Amino acid sequence: MLKISEFAKLAHTTRRTLLFYDEKGIFSPSIIEDNGYRYYDADQIYQFEIISGLRQLGLSLQEIQQLLNSSPHEYDSYMKIYQTKIQDEIKRLKLLNELLTLKSTTAEHDTDLSTEEVTEIYCDKQEYWCTDLKVDCTPDEIARIYTQFMDNLGEFIHQIPSQSGFITHLSLSHYTKYMTSEFRFIKETVPFEPHNVVTKIEKPAGRYIAIKVHTSEKGIMDGLEKLTNFSKEHQLLTHNYLRQLNAQNTLISNGSSRDQILMYQIKEK
Template sequence: MLNKNIKFFTTGEFAKLCKVNKQTLIYYDQIGLLSPIMKDNKDYRYYSIAQYDFFSVIELLKALGMSLKEIQQYMADKSPENFLELMRQQKEIVTKKRRELEMIETIIDVKIESTAEALYLDFDSISIEHFPEETLYLSKNIEDSTEELFVKAVSDFIDELDRSQLDTGYPIGGITKREQVLAGNYDNYCFLYMEQPQPREGHPYFKAIEGEFIIGYHVGPSTTLGETYERLFNVMQDKGYMLGQYVYEEYIYDAVIKNREEEYVTKIMMELVKDIKP
């Protein structure tokens, strides 16, 4: 018999309180996870307000990725000590997820900013600008790699960025040595890189040299890169510069934004040194 001085909830009322359907409560009862506090002689189920907190903890643990089986295992050995340890473990998980979400938010912000800026770029322009020193995270040396090894190097670099949480949202670029560019081997990169505006301790970095750079944009597939490089060399010579140690390339528009390779845009940044003639 129900105690008239205590408020009990029918399955429907309790389901509404918990914002789930009745079948969820019936299923929890069937698997022994959350059973009604009592049943009357007509087999009607009744829940108490105290069981709401119990239900809330189940939903909390589910939201944190625990399976119903794992939750059942905890419920089979409940104690204040075990609950405290469980909550501490879940807090660590939440802290890790929050860091991951903050990193994703940062990546999204970078993508928004760089794409918005690209909308106003004149891809026919060539300019000479002073670059401050930048910190880059590099791949292993890939100079003179075969196509197969290059594909693997890209895959390994992406995995490394993800594993070390060094994906900053900036495009993956390629660095080419001076001698390769002068020989016309524009895509014989020595390293892949990603910019690191806030370098994290414990990782080796490369400092891009501060100085003058000539900047241009190549529209189209990589097979026609030479045409843009020739334009850059002509302007460089007219301005009294020679090619410095490295050339940096990175996509402005790639397959994420454009469907056709003919519409891809590559930003080319070439280190400059003054041509001191005798």
């Protein structure tokens, strides 16, 4: 027979843990003498290893107690269910690790564009998830549309810092109608499946005229005016879609960051 201190040393545990397990009815000494001395049978080490292993798997004391009192068939069935839970948790943790890696390696989308100065740039093809077309929405309605969009993408994709913003059906010649034009929320696609089915659109590769502006009605309208003047000065024709891309990952109001990049694709002659 082993004293409690001897058994604790053999089982690589503590006296306190053994007392606690006894109090909870999980694991008790073979003998408790009238003077309170506790003695364990050497063979009890095997049962303690089972309990210790189940604890390391994350099972609660209540679950362990139920398992110890179950039949072999019930024990095996429960462990298969628990194995599935562990596999699901591993998947979740892998996704979380990938998300943290993306967040630590992805820079803000604030390019080298100068604020308030029109620049001609070349862009590669990009694919975006998008909402349905909307028009003339209040801030409350915009918030609801944005929230539904993120819910459809799922919490994981929502947290990935991919490029986001808007695409607005608006020709440069009618830029003064910006506030009442149809728009969609957009978010750059990533190699993960969204929670629900979400429409995709494409930004074609090609030349664009772009300007970085402060996200306010005045900032956007001034930027659109400068894009219009630039296209006239350089005799450029543009497609009838305004792309507003958030320059920073942190969104402040109406699904927008502090600054935005306004872009129009140039029609090639």
